[in-house]
Amino acid sequence: MTSETTTNKSNNSGLKAIIAILALLLLGSLGYMYKLSTDSQNALSLVKGEKESVMKDLEVSKQSLDEAIASNTTLSDELIAERDKIQQLMADLEKTKGNDAATISKYKEEAKRVQAKIAVLMKQIEGLQKENANLNTKIDSTNTVLTQTRTVNDTLMSQNNNLAKTVERGSKLSVLNLQTLAVKQKSSGKQVETDKANRADVLKVSFMIAENQIAKSGDKAYYVQIIDSKSNVLGDKKTESFGEKSLTYSFIATVKYENKTVKIEKDLPVTNIQEGTFFVNVFDKSELVSKSSFTLR
Structure with a gap:
């Protein structure tokens, strides 16, 4: 056990x-x-x-x-x-x-x-991008210079234009003392002033061209227009065209201009003119540069 x-x-x-x-x-x-x-x-x-x-x-x-x-x-x-x-x-x-x-x-x-x-x-x-940025900076600088140059050029051009206009205005000749006398031509050759239309057989026109040193010298021609009281043009009654404009004139007065004051005198024979007011206009081509009037009885 x-x-x-x-x-x-x-x-x-x-x-x-x-x-x-x-x-x-x-x-x-x-x-x-x-x-x-x-x-x-x-x-x-x-x-x-x-x-x-x-x-x-x-x-x-x-x-x-x-x-x-x-x-x-x-x-x-x-x-x-x-x-x-x-x-x-x-x-x-x-x-x-x-x-x-x-x-x-x-x-x-x-x-x-x-x-x-x-x-x-x-x-x-x-x-x-850096190259582009530098290029854009250069372009901007160039554009700025160009803009400034254009501004200066525009200013100079404007000044030149103004100066040219001033010179052009200053070079224009001034026509002064426009006078017209009616006279009777005697057989002796003597001329006697008259204010009667039926006695006048010559109109004596005279005017002065003033001295101008910046004007262009040389031969100058002025178109003289005499209009009677019935709007008839006396004298040659010839017509000259100046571009789109035309002018009927009595005679052409020419002179050799040498930048000194010069007097122009011209006789216009007339016959059977009627009494009334007569208008005398002097043109430099188509531009009216002087005018006057006189009356005959």
Whole structure:
């Protein structure tokens, strides 16, 4: 009895030891499985984070390319090509399951390569923008100088025009002291002044051309027009055209003008003139430069 009891106790002790060992093994296995599960979840979370990070970097690069393309630079074709690559990478990356670390790593490396190319292009764009800014500054400076030059030229031209007009006005000759006398021509050659129309057979016309140092010297011709009380032109009654204007005159008075005061005198023979008021006009071509009147009874 004692021996059997001892044997049973020994068996129970062995069984407990086995159970304890199995329990320890089970706990160890559970712990190992838990660690594997935790490591797997951490790895999956890490891969997912890498994917999101790569996607975000690609989106930033795409936005930079869109802005650069919108600025219409000479590198637009290259920028568009790189943007197409970015968009394709984003589309391919979106299709991945999110737990393939090798695939995500491949896309990450490709994204870095494209971003490096973009950085080079952006640096070139920055250089072009600086050159354009300097060129625009030079253009603005040139335009300012041109504007100032045009302003000065316009001012000088206006002054020259005003001066030319002043000289033109100043160079015009002044006709002064226009006088007309009716006289009776005697057989002796003597002329006697008269105020009676039926006695007058000569009208003596005289006027002065004033001194003018800036006027052009040379031969001058003036058209003298004498009109009687019935609006008839006396004398030659010839007509001269000056452009669209025409003038019927009594005679032409000519003189050699040498910038000094000179007097012009001309006799106009008349017959059978009627009493009334007579009008005398002196023209420089078509321009009326002097006028007067006289009356015969």
